C-alpha cells in the first residue's frame with residue numbers, strides 16, 4: 001500500500017538497521033550503569049526532587065506546540081507517535097531515522113566511525129536543529145538515554161515550552177524487545193533509565209499491554225512493530241488488530257487531558273451529554289474510591305467499580321508504611337501510571353489520585369515523609385489525571401508550587417480530622433482549612449471528621465452555608481465518617497466519596513461508609529428527588545429492548561423510576577404524558593422521530609442539525625437564555641415532579657453510531673481527508689448516521705436507498721445552507737474536527753447497487769446500514785448485502801448494522817467472511833445500548849451503568865430468541881399501554 005497512507009503519516013524513512021539499535025541501546029545501558037549519580041544522565045541523587053522539578057513550570061503550552069515522546073526501546077513510543085501523527089495530523093520525526101537521513105549514517109556506524117564524543121556532538125546538532133525548527137505541529141520521538149548528557153539537558157530544557165512525555169511499559173514487554181537480557185537486568189534498566197527519562201520529561205504515559213502475544217506495537221526481532229508494517233504497507237491487514245484501539249483511545253484521552261483538547265483530536269471528545277458538564281458544578285455527584293492495589297490486582301472490572309458514579313478515585317493508602325526508599329522507587333511510580341491507564345481504559349468519568357500518608361503531615365514538617373508525599377503528588381500530576389488531592393496541612397509554598405505545576409489537572413485540598421475537634425464543625429480550624437483552599441486557589445476542598453452524635457450532621461450543613469457565603473465557587477466536599485456520619489454522605493451534594501457496589505472488595509473501615517446506590521435511595525426516601533415515569537413510543541415497538549435496559553439501570557442506581565412501552569399510531573399520547581406531574585421523558589421511535597419536533601419548544605444543537613429527535617424531556621424550571629437552555633440547568637431539574645412547561649428534544653442515535661464506528665475502525669483506517677463513508681437507508685437513523693460521520697470528519701459520504709428520491713432529500717438536508725448554518729461551532733458543545741477544519745462534508749447519492757464505485761473517490765471504509773432487517777407491515781426485509789465492487793478497500797473497514805432483529809443479518813454474515821481482509825463488524829446489539837447510555841443521562845442526569853445495560857440488552861435478546869417468550873411479553877405490554885416491564889432479578 002499505499003503511498004497515500006505513507007504520505008499521510010509523514011514518516012520520513014522506514015528502514016531500520018536492527019543491529020544498530022541493539023548496540024546503541026546496549027551501549028547506552030552500560031553508560032547509564034556507570035554514570036555518576038548526578039545530573040540527568042544517571043540515577044538522580046534525589047529522585048523526589050527530580051520528580052518535583054518536572055512539574056515546576058505551568059505545563060500549559062501553546063496550542064500547536066510539538067509533542068515529544070521519550071522512552072526506552074520497546075516502550076511502544078514510535079507506534080504511539082505514528083497513531084498520533086495520523087489522527088492529529090502532526091508531522092512525525094523519529095530522531096534516529098532523521099539522523100540517518102541527515103548524516104547518511106546509522107547511529108551505530110556513525111559512533112563506530114567517529115568515536116563517542118563526535119557522535120554525541122553530531123546527535124546533539126541534529127536534535128538541536130529538530131527542536132528549534134519543529135516547535136509546532138510535530139510529534140518527535142527519541143530515546144535520550146542513548147544520546148548523551150547534552151541531549152538530555154536539551155530535552156529537559158524543552159519541557160519549559162513543550163509537553164515531553166515519558167512512555168513507560170511493563171518489564172515483560174521490554175523483555176520481549178531485548179531478548180537475551182535477564183529480567184533483573186531489564187528491571188535495573190527501567191530503574192536507572194527511567195529516572196533519567198523522568199528527569200527530562202514533564203508528563204508520563206503508561207502504555208499498557210493487554211495481551212503480549214496479540215500486541216502489535218511490540219517491536220519484532222527487526223525492531224519493527226506489526227503496526228508500523230501495516231501503516232507503511234509492508235504487510236496487509238490479516239487480522240483486524242483492534243487490540244490497538246484501546247491503546248489509541250487511552251493515549252488520545254491522555255493527550256486530550258494534558259493539552260486541554262487543543263490538539264485536533266477528532267476522536268477524543270466524549271459525546272456523552274454529562275461529559276460536557278464540569279463534574280463539580282452538578283448536584284449529587286459521586287466519587288467512587290478504589291484502592292490502587294485493587295486496581296492493579298485486576299480482581300474487579302473497572303466498569304463494575306465505576307457503576308453510577310461521576311468520578312473514579314484511585315486511593316493510594318498508607319504510603320508511609322512502606323519501606324522509605326521504596327515509596328518513590330521506579331517500580332512504585334510505574335504502578336501509579338499503570339493503574340491510571342487501567343482505569344482510563346474502561347471508564348468514561350474523570351479520574352482522581354488521592355495519596356494518603358499513614359503519618360499525619362504537620363505544617364512545617366520538612367521530614368522524609370513530607371518530601372516523599374510531595375513527590376508522589378507531583379508524580380500524580382505528571383500522569384495527567386483530571387484531579388489530584390493535596391493535603392491541606394502542607395506549607396503554603398509547597399501547595400502553591402504543586403498548584404503552579406498542576407497543568408490541566410484540578411487540585412483538591414484534602415483534610416481528615418483523625419478525631420473530632422471538641423466543637424465539631426463549629427471549630428475554627430474547619431473554616432480556616434476552607435479559607436486556605438480558597439487563598440491557595442485550589443479547585444475544591446474536602447474535609448471530613450468522625451461524627452459523635454447525629455447533630456454533627458446538621459452542624460455540617462451550617463458549616464456548608466458559611467463556606468458558601470464566603471466563596472461559592474470553590475466546591476466543598478464535607479462529610480462525617482463512622483456509622484453516625486452516614487447521613488452527611490447522603491446530603492453532601494458534590495463528589496460524595498462512596499465505596500464500590502457489591503464488588504467483593506474487602507470493606508476497609510477507613511473507607512466511605514455508603515455506596516452511590518445507598519446515597520441515591522436516601523434522596524428519594526427523603527423527598528429530595530421523586531419517582532418519574534419514562535416511556536418509549538412508536539408504531540411497532542413490541543420487540544424493543546429499551547425497557548429492559550432502562551429499568552434495570554434505575555434499579556441498580558437506586559432510583560424508583562419506571563420505563564414503559566407505549567405503542568401508538570399518533571403523537572396524541574404525548575399530551576397525556578405531559579399531564580402527569582411525574583412524566584420524566586420519552587424515547588421516540590419511527591415513524592415519529594421527525595414529526596415530534598413540532599411538539600418541542602427547544603432542541604439540542606445536535607437534534608436541530610439532524611432534524612430528528614429520539615429523546616424528549618419535560619422542562620419545568622429552566623428558562624431559555626437567548627433561545628438556548630443551559631445544559632446544566634436541564635440536568636439539575638431532572639428527577640423532580642411538577643407541571644410541565646414545555647418539551648425539549650435531543651438525539652442520541654448519532655452518539656451510538658459514532659461510538660460504534662470508532663470502536664470498529666482500526667487505526668489504519670483513521671479518518672483522513674479522503675475517507676469515504678456509505679450509509680444505507682434514508683430515514684431518521686440514516687440522518688443521525690450522516691451527522692455522526694460528519695462529526696468524525698468524514699468528508700465524502702454516499703447514500704444508497706431503495707427510494708432515490710428520499711436519499712436525495714436527505715442529501716439536500718445536509719448539503720443545503722440550512723444545515724451549514726447549524727453546523728458545529730465552538731461553544732455549541734459539539735466537537736469541531738478535521739472535517740470541518742479542512743473541508744466541508746458533502747453527501748452524494750449512489751443510485752444503483754449495480755453501479756461501480758465512483759472512480760474519483762476512495763472505496764468506503766465506513767459503512768452503516770440503517771434499514772430494518774425484518775418484515776414490516778407485510779413489506780419483506782431488504783436483505784441488503786454489499787456489492788463486491790464496493791468492498792475493495794485495501795485496508796478493509798468497519799460495517800455497522802443498526803438492525804438487531806435478527807442479529808445476524810445477511811450484511812453482517814457477508815462482512816464476517818471478509819475479516820481476513822481487515823473488515824470489522826459491529827452489530828445492532830452493540831449499537832442499541834450506546835444510544836441508551838446517553839438517553840439515560842438526559843432522562844435522569846446520572847451516569848448510566850453501562851456494563852449492566854449492555855448485559856440486560858443481550859440477556860433479554862437471547863431470552864426472547866430462545867423461547868419467543870420475551871417477544872410475547874413485550875407485545876402484551878404494548879397492547880396494555882403502559883404496563884411496566886417486569887424487572888428480572
Ligand SMILES: O=C1C[C@@](O)(C(=O)O)C[C@@H](O)[C@@H]1O
Nearest residue numbers: 544545546587588589614653
Ligand atoms: O431507534 C432507537 C431504538 C429504540 O427505539 C429501541 O428500543 O429499539 C430506542 C430509541 O431510543 C432509539 O432511538
